[in-house]
């Protein structure tokens with residue numbers, strides 16, 4: 001019998017950036033569910049502490065540390081605060097990220113700089129500070145998990161976002177090659193379209209198109225990442241490093257020409273798809289309709305999809 005306790009994270013100490021809501025919160029919940037104590041790191045000083053309280057309610061230790069991942073000084077102080085509370089750092093999930101939509105031929109350089117600063121520089125600064133701690137502690141080892149995106153592999157969003165995510169995938173390989181000598185694994189996870197507050201403005205017709213062009217037939221939920229993050233955080237992945245783990249329901253397997261048929265219903269129905277997104281919108285105090293939609297959260301996303309799908313006002 002294989003020893004499946006190798007997925008157990010009891011006693012491990014973790015931090016998750018962008019942990020207040022969305023994919024970051026899901027990663028924190030998954031790590032806590034597997035036994036880890038988890039620090040929530042975010043710029044959102046209202047929602048972050050609520051998520052830390054949720055982790056404590058799961059019976060794990062937690063704290064909220066405010067931090068803008070684009071600031072090296074704040075990132076260094078953040079890791080110090082986590083280690084002061086937890087004693088060490090075993091797992092760093094570098095997930096904070098943003099997208100600023102718009103046509104690339106008109107892109108403002110300030111927007112390019114901001115996306116690269118959060119998504120690429122921020123992930124590097126966090127990975128560096130985490131590795132410094134993992135190298136210094138005894139035993140020297142650790143797991144670093146970066147959130148990339150399918151947009152690293154397919155041209156999906158816009159130049160700044162896609163380039164930042166492709167940068168994460170390659171940076172992950174480089175850091176994995178460099179830090180293997182310290183028993184530090186560095187991997188990344190690439191989700192597809194995940195129903196988080198980032199997607200609260202995505203119209204229902206778009207969700208239906210995603211379902212039709214995804215072999216597993218439902219829109220991705222934050223909780224669809226639970227298994228991937230626990231695997232990459234645990235001893236189960238001890239010989240896996242520099243890997244980009246695509247979690248996309250098969251969406252990027254082909255350039256689909258026609259809607260995919262189904263033999264049986266997907267495992268997740270439309271109501272279940274939005275459970276965590278509604279939880280997060282509640283935590284943010286953001287109203288939404290029955291489908292969990294609020295066009296005002298990201299009007300630029302709502303407008304872009306309306307234009308692409310020929311939807312009127």
Ligand SMILES: NC(=O)c1ccc[n+]([C@@H]2O[C@H](COP(=O)([O-])OP(=O)(O)OC[C@H]3O[C@@H](n4cnc5c(N)ncnc54)[C@H](O)[C@@H]3O)[C@@H](O)[C@H]2O)c1
Pocket residue numbers: 017018019020021022023024041042043044067068069070095096097098099118122147148149150190191192193194195196197198199
């Ligand atoms: N939602 C998707 O469809 C999707 C798909 C693939 C990849 N991703 C990536 O997953 C990550 C999380 O996305 P999400 O959908 O949960 O986003 P979200 O907008 O719902 O949540 C992002 C969190 O990051 C925090 N944050 C933003 N800038 C920060 C900064 N400078 N420092 C610290 N915290 C900061 C926000 O306050 C927020 O709590 C991002 O890197 C995103 O690019 C998302």
